[in-house]
Amino acid sequence: MFKKDLAALTPPMGWNSWDSYGASVNEKQLLENAKVMRDQLLPFGYEYVVCDIQWSEPTADSTEYHPFARLTMDTYGRLLPAYNRFPSGFQEIAETIHNMGLKFGIHIMRGIPRQAVYSDFPIKGTRYTAREIVLPFRECRWNTDMYALNPAHPGAQAYYDSIFELYSEWGVDYIKADDILRTDYDPNNSYAARADIEMIRSAIDKTGREMVLSLSPGPAKTDSAWHLSKHANMWRITDDLWDEWPLVHNMFDRMEAWQAYVKPGCWPDADMLPLGTLRMWKGGIPSNLSKDEQITLMSLWCIFRAPLMMGGELTRLDAFTKSILTNREILSLTKSEHAARQVERTDAYAVWTNLDTEGNPVAALFNTSDRLIRISVPFADITESPVLSLTDLWTGDDIPFAENAISFEIRPHASRVVRLKG
Amino acid sequence: MFKKDLAALTPPMGWNSWDSYGASVNEKQLLENAKVMRDQLLPFGYEYVVCDIQWSEPTADSTEYHPFARLTMDTYGRLLPAYNRFPSGFQEIAETIHNMGLKFGIHIMRGIPRQAVYSDFPIKGTRYTAREIVLPFRECRWNTDMYALNPAHPGAQAYYDSIFELYSEWGVDYIKADDILRTDYDPNNSYAARADIEMIRSAIDKTGREMVLSLSPGPAKTDSAWHLSKHANMWRITDDLWDEWPLVHNMFDRMEAWQAYVKPGCWPDADMLPLGTLRMWKGGIPSNLSKDEQITLMSLWCIFRAPLMMGGELTRLDAFTKSILTNREILSLTKSEHAARQVERTDAYAVWTNLDTEGNPVAALFNTSDRLIRISVPFADITESPVLSLTDLWTGDDIPFAENAISFEIRPHASRVVRLKG
């Protein structure tokens, strides 16, 4: 067990502001969501409250970034929360959240603010200035906030150290580092920010504080799995996931590819759960996924043991959404001591299995096709032991069976999760 | 444990004719190598004698293929060994090899012979003919023997069934299926022969005979690992490996990427061992790898638990080569019950670890750079238990140590393998 793994022994669970607020969340919204989490979701394991991108941009008002906007920062080029949006500052906000029994996370971008470079601010604790420690032409290609650091220059590590020193003082428990896992500036290498990942790992370790390190955006490449497992706790295995079936469907491919890399401290990340009420900048839009699709999503995430970061606005949490977020049997799959295994995959369906926390085999059957089909899985594909009973994990109901197989007619995009007992 | 995994519970070991004879090996050469294997290598676990590509081509005389050459086949379009090169036929050759206590393997190509298509031969056991079951424009791009089969046509499976029926009759124990793992005909999909892999798996299963299924050429993509693990026993994780250091060096990348997929029945394959005397069509050329590089290669293959298929001509086996092929302590690493783990990797060196068959941690330190360097690994990176002794696994010597670390000066391209005991 690596020390960094201690920060995330099971898949992290919580809420992230992006799906509801894009780049524009503010203190009030953050804390209101935290309160709902404390009251309704904390008993089920949800604990992280994560403030996503551009908290230092005073004029942010949607998911669109304002090119070359002026960011709030200190004279060491370290971004600060915009005063108008987060009047209490992150230190006080973190304390408030901690006092609820929750944990606090923030989003950061690879690099150093462009404005810090044009202002040529000093790097804290060094004799370097911002202009000296950047490398041109390696900056983010979808947001104009930052320039890239030069890993060969000692000031680069020093800059990362200086910001994590601050985050540690604030009491941050979770870092979503962005523009770092899949980068676009080198068309021949999408994992070109490898050195930035190492510098951030090192900066976290120096603080002595336990922080979950989550990397974005995806998809990550499986060839990078060793390096990712060594330095991070979560890494996105997909581009942004939204509430559209083709994106959920695509996750069967991604999880097939990443199943061998799920273990304590290392959680391939299928992105936030686009459930409940989303896109508050448009007034709040209900998730476009059908109920069957939402249950499929939760079943897949849980048996795979993906992080569970809710994306929908918690103050609008409806009964159905709450029920699928808080099914104790399904959630307990994420606490398994084993990585799940895909048993079968065709154009029409997928079958996964894992052992539950008591060592009983569980099977999940997914109809990924657009028509009603029967999916049958011989017991022998799941377990070598005799099977005496089957239980539906979502409902707790016993399932009668005739032959030595699990067999269901399943609606399009729907799924079944079954526990096998001897 | 899948049934297909039973054919290869540990990494397969043996000899393959390619590095010594290219496309032109004959019966006499094959059996002479078998005899040396029986006498000198079988006691150490080497058992497969594999006849590589183009055994049905009567005029083959080197590693160069003759475009559009006439191949020997039966009237069902099933390739037969060329009479002039293998006068006894493969059934009798297999029997001879079996009588030595060894196993027999052959190379095949995806598809059906082009000549069978032009002659429009019938497919055994069906009412179809060869022309009906092929798909144009998907054939191999580096050898002209075969056309591609149409997986949507039932005659395609029937053709594969017919050839494996023959191989089973012959007594074949090992199939090296080529032009199937990395294909070139679709520039957007190098794993486009997925359906052929499934058909071959199915054809083997129908025979009831245990055969190792080895797929070529590489490099395989890690995103295909689940499918490969389900259907094959070995798959090449590299393009052809020859006796040049850059190719060996590259294997550190490949093994880093594939370390999570090593398990009984599933052996990511780093290609044949280009050791001893190679390229007999040029009179026999000694391996171009230095002794240090050869030991590094064997150390890496063994701790990773890669298949060990000797490439050099066994009748010319020299003492040094024999010594590195038959070091019992090093070879025993391949019998570990665990997958190895890369501990560290830099531009200059790599460190791997695994547990030996008795559960003791073993560490392998590789200097991948071109200069003498010191490599140090804290014991804590290898094991959580206290360490009381260190043994050099190649020599059996005790290694004195001062601090809580393994630390060696290591020559360029050289390596050390060490057992830690508590």
Place this chain on the structure above:
Amino acid sequence: MFKKDLAALTPPMGWNSWDSYGASVNEKQLLENAKVMRDQLLPFGYEYVVCDIQWSEPTADSTEYHPFARLTMDTYGRLLPAYNRFPSGFQEIAETIHNMGLKFGIHIMRGIPRQAVYSDFPIKGTRYTAREIVLPFRECRWNTDMYALNPAHPGAQAYYDSIFELYSEWGVDYIKADDILRTDYDPNNSYAARADIEMIRSAIDKTGREMVLSLSPGPAKTDSAWHLSKHANMWRITDDLWDEWPLVHNMFDRMEAWQAYVKPGCWPDADMLPLGTLRMWKGGIPSNLSKDEQITLMSLWCIFRAPLMMGGELTRLDAFTKSILTNREILSLTKSEHAARQVERTDAYAVWTNLDTEGNPVAALFNTSDRLIRISVPFADITESPVLSLTDLWTGDDIPFAENAISFEIRPHASRVVRLKG
């Protein structure tokens, strides 16, 4: 003036069987179309009757090719017309067509028939056989008839010489050579059959017979223009053109790029005219282009001076189609002594100009947008001389004008062609 240019001093005009019959035209259909051409189109300059692809395939029945079909050929591997489809043979058919005052063209493919390779036929006039003169892996990627020749082998030129000797004996006047202008086998070089073009040029020159050499498929690259101009008379500047507006629209791009290369003997080719009744294998389908679009097509082809090869079935020629194929004023533009020049091009429209055969400037205005717009062109953009009258070239009507400009409201996809006189 190069000798090869004498074969096509103005843009070739005629009929090609592809748009109506795909790969399956037969003698009767060919001659019936020839008769209509003689009676109705020859007076306007249409003279070539071209038999398109796969005339040697006895079972061809649509535009779909039959993979690995048996082709009719002589014992030198030279394709012959399938007896069942062309019972008179091409020599007699050519004579019949010549007797009508028309000219005869055929389609060929780069290379030598695959069957000639498998049968290893001798190459006429040499001591070589087919298998010796081919290069593997360079064959066509969309039709299975041929293998590629090895330009470094003297037998390759000899094979081309042997087929053109035959075509000359038959009385062929026009060769549409296919799979030669844009090839697909080398992803880094779509002009990889350059040597085949040179061999065919040389083979034609040796016959002493004047033959138009037309190269397909497109799009050609403008960087190859010098080589094309030196060796061919026509070369496709587009992929297949069918009766869909986006394909016609795209031709404005292609003609913009190729306008500098139009001259006697050298005719960038915008493909056949998909007008009238097309796709006889589906019973005959009227062109899907609107009347405005058809007039736009003819206006553009004629002012650009593209070859005019009718694609529609001539026995079903309707009055409208005939009228736009035979407007003498519009057709006379193709006889200009100058290359046309694009005057203006925006997202919404294009303007072209050329001098007519008497030296008067002509302007063509094309509305390429999907809405009614006004297009205005100052006289000064067309001519430096004063303009006293404007004539509509399609109708012969005088056009009143107020200011020093041509200005029309033009419907979507429609056009106007105007002669300016001083």
Place this chain on the structure above:
Amino acid sequence: MFKKDLAALTPPMGWNSWDSYGASVNEKQLLENAKVMRDQLLPFGYEYVVCDIQWSEPTADSTEYHPFARLTMDTYGRLLPAYNRFPSGFQEIAETIHNMGLKFGIHIMRGIPRQAVYSDFPIKGTRYTAREIVLPFRECRWNTDMYALNPAHPGAQAYYDSIFELYSEWGVDYIKADDILRTDYDPNNSYAARADIEMIRSAIDKTGREMVLSLSPGPAKTDSAWHLSKHANMWRITDDLWDEWPLVHNMFDRMEAWQAYVKPGCWPDADMLPLGTLRMWKGGIPSNLSKDEQITLMSLWCIFRAPLMMGGELTRLDAFTKSILTNREILSLTKSEHAARQVERTDAYAVWTNLDTEGNPVAALFNTSDRLIRISVPFADITESPVLSLTDLWTGDDIPFAENAISFEIRPHASRVVRLKG
């Protein structure tokens, strides 16, 4: 004739500071080169003195750019010459150069200075500011000075208008616009700054001043030829040309592709002449091209009618270099009224022809191979008239000939230029 073409009726000739001074030329160096040009080269037609990149960067000291350097600019974000390098300013420098009978050119980059954006300067004559008129992610990928303008915003044209107003006041005669012809920000479109070219054309036209517009860097694509011909006077058909034979050799490909586009006002540009003494920042290095290669370069540039912009330091002009820059017969080829034509091209040699100013055919024979070869060209490939005499254009010597062909043994990389008379 377009108005823009009047600025360059024959290929522009002059001197550019890049090959000698990179980004660091100063007033003194510029004027010293101007004086040599006036005294020694002006009589042969050389007239432009062009100050290349980064004249507004006070700390520039070589060909390396300083990332994010502070540039000298006015409060409208218009770059000004750095005071320390050009103390007199460009208006006074232009006047000095004009007084020598010469013309003055400057280099500019696509876009607006990044600092102008961070300072959010107003755009002259508008109510917009710099931050409003830029588009992110489209900036130059090899120099950090500028951001890209948003062509859809009216302020973009206004900004270009404002800088050309300044250049007109200064008396600039020649603009080398860079990062505009081949752009790197869109991997699918290297001609993505098309709108910037149009805006600059429009800005020049508004000044009413005649300025040569030269576009960089190359290679341009021939598919853009129409657009380039309409808006610019010169465009680079190659990446930077330096004093290495492979780069000169490559120009035969480029000129083959561009020969159809040479006409008054439109000069495909093969880059500066890397002759004489280059790279003054390294103390001044003599051209690495052999004498034969230099003569080949001048022969090719002149018969093709490429712009002749000397790159070497003129104050160090040696006798040989001066002699090849000032051969009147060779230079007169650039004044031909016709575009040159490539006659033949093989792996070993190239032959070009054009008519001289009196209508006599001239042929240039180039040995592009690495060995001595004989090149023979039938008179008939050059002219249809009888040939009575041959003159060597470089020496003026008569050349005896036996058969109806030009035929020379030519050294590797050498060439011959010959006038044919009847």
